[in-house]
């Protein structure tokens with residue numbers, strides 16, 4: 345840790361203004377300093393560090409895990425000292441109380457030290473902004489972490505990400521450079537080095553076509569980074585193209601460790617299967633595995649490999665059941681021996697009625713034989729056949745010509761992020777709409793276009809015609825931004841805001857806090873809100889274990905439908921007649937399931953963990969109190985998912 349820290353030692357005279365500083369890499373404390381806070385801070389850090397070692401040895405004798413050592417450290421005698429130390433360093437109490445370990449030995453950075461620029465990324469739990477470090481002019485990325493009313497679970501969730509990032513140190517892993525917060529603040533920004541691109545944006549750009557040696561260069565860097573994680577027992581659990589960042593020097597870094605966890609041979613716990621964004625999710629997770637290993641990351645790497653080869657995601661399922669079906673069609677369905685041996689909780693539900701032959705080779709005709717072999721290995725249905733990051737790096741693919749190029753020889757692309765790709769899509773759509781409107785055709789509101797790349801975008805439907813989505817597509821200095829529905833306004837028309845709450849100065853005029861996206865998301869096929877049990881119930885239907893009469897199954901799919909097998913939702917028509925609108929919202933604020941107490945399908949959904957609103961499939965809604973309902977639902981889902989993560993994986997900490 346520490347490029348900010350070592351470079352900014354001059355800050356040390358004023359603790360509250362100090363950047364995050366890693367004890368291990370920090371310069372020797374200056375005891376001649378007149379700043380009492382500083383001395384106290386350093387002394388307590390040392391004491392804490394000795395305590396960690398003492399307790400670590402003891403804990404090993406007792407067979408405890410390192411993370412428990414950390415916990416006991418903080419609950420021990422020194423806790424008061426540590427809290428005092430953290431408070432003196434400027435950390436807010438809500439953070440110290442819950443996530444003391446995560447910030448231990450560091451001091452917070454000040455918001456005033458950065459000039460916040462435009463928004464560059466939007467995740468489920470964060471908004472990411474480009475910013476300039478005022479003193480040095482260096483560009484950074486600020487990840488603003490969202491909390492649910494400062495609930496301890498949300499804070500712990502973020503703390504785990506910080507702890508894991510602090511554990512890793514590799515050129516191909518995104519480095520956490522600091523944390524911005526203050527005693528008075530109720531939010532947190534993680535400071536990362538700024539990366540111009542992500543692989544989702546680059547690979548979906550129609551103007552970019554990678555050569556084989558460029559693909560090897562990206563894949564090699566990705567596998568190096570992953571090898572580092574796996575060797576330290578860290579499973580990433582959310583590898584996808586948009587979490588793989590690339591800078592203008594061609595250096596690739598694996599980012600977003602928000603779902604990562606540490607699992608070692610000695611420290612094995614039940615894990616949640618609700619991880620990894622759907623399109624990149626390994627089959628064992630889809631079948632409910634809770635004892636998986638690092639090979640789930642290798643599956644995701646296989647999906648990314650295929651994506652950069654083909655220029656688009658290769659397995660774009662909309663629900664878990666559809667995802668598995670696509671996997672079977674690409675990789676072939678597992679052999680009988682697999683079904684006989686497997687103990688995966690939902691395996692029986694997902695067993696197809698007939699055998700699927702693999703089509704991977706056919707779909708990757710342009711790829712070299714060694715490339716196909718590696719891809720087949722990474723996309724093995726059986727986890728143990730995927731090998732390791734190290735074995736992938738030693739595969740023939742990297743050892744044969746053309747070799748991976750040097751990162752510095754990669755072209756410099758204009759900014760390309762998943763978000764840029766979405767904006768490109770939006771612009772294209774708006775231009776098309778405008779043309780239609782001008783020609784007087786297509787006045788009827790069209791079904792919203794689903795972006796090619798975003799697995800979450802299935803869930804984002806405009807709630808009202810006049811809903812404003814603050815999708816700031818401007819770069820610094822550009823003039824116009826756009827609404828969801830193609831209405832443009834000039835930034836100069838908008839009131840100037842300076843973001844007093846955050847303490848940042850804003851470089852652009854904006855209409856409102858860009859965090860405040862008013863388009864609501866109510867079904868998120870993303871890593872954090874997958875709803876396995878629902879799909880299992882429907883899988884029974886799809887794969888032959890019929891639960892409901894066949895004539896109740898209809899296709900209710902939005903957007904492209906290339907090889908759709910979905911029979912997820914009873915038709916609107918049928919629902920109206922039967923009143924079985926399972927998981928749909930009718931504007932009354934009630935899920936109709938609630939009124940259908942005895943519905944046979946409802947019985948199959950009773951084991952849903954997060955409540956009835958969380959159906960894994962496109963939801964149907966009518967107008968009414970939808971905004972309110974969706975907001976509530978989204979908040980419920982978020983809380984439930986976090987709780988489930990922590991409950992299930994408590995033992996890991």
Ligand SMILES: Nc1ncnc2c1ncn2[C@@H]1O[C@H](COP(=O)(O)OP(=O)(O)OP(=O)(O)O)[C@@H](O)[C@H]1O
Pocket residue numbers: 464465466467468469470471472484485487518536537538539540541542582586587589599600601602761762763870871
């Ligand atoms: N260091 C960085 N430099 C530039 N852009 C970044 C950086 N970190 C993240 N981003 C952008 O912000 C987006 C969201 O960041 P991140 O994935 O860390 O957030 P998240 O809330 O965990 O997202 P998700 O819910 O998709 O997993 C990324 O896809 C990327 O485009």
